[in-house]
Amino acid sequence: MTATYLYAIIPTKYEIVFDVASENEDDYQVYTIPHNNLAAVVSASPLADYKGLKRDEAAQYLV
Numbered sequence: 001m002t003a004t005y006l007y008a009i010i011p012t013k014y015e016i017v018f019d020v021a022s023e024n025e026d027d028y029q030v031y032t033i034p035h036n037n038l039a040a041v042v043s044a045s046p047l048a049d050y051k052g053l054k055r056d057e058a059a060q061y062l063v
Helices: 055-062
Strands: 002-010 030-035 038-046
Touching: none
Parallel strands: none
Antiparallel strands: 002 038, 030 038
């Protein structure tokens, strides 16, 4: 299962696929999702399992 990781919001109305260097060929593609004149820069990401963490450990991921 995957989630969507949000990197940034940028001023563009175009769909862009970024050429991102990675050591792992299985890494997910970084691309934009445009809306009007703004776009979210995103990629798929493995869905993290936070169930095994203590409450204070999980809280640091919410910052």
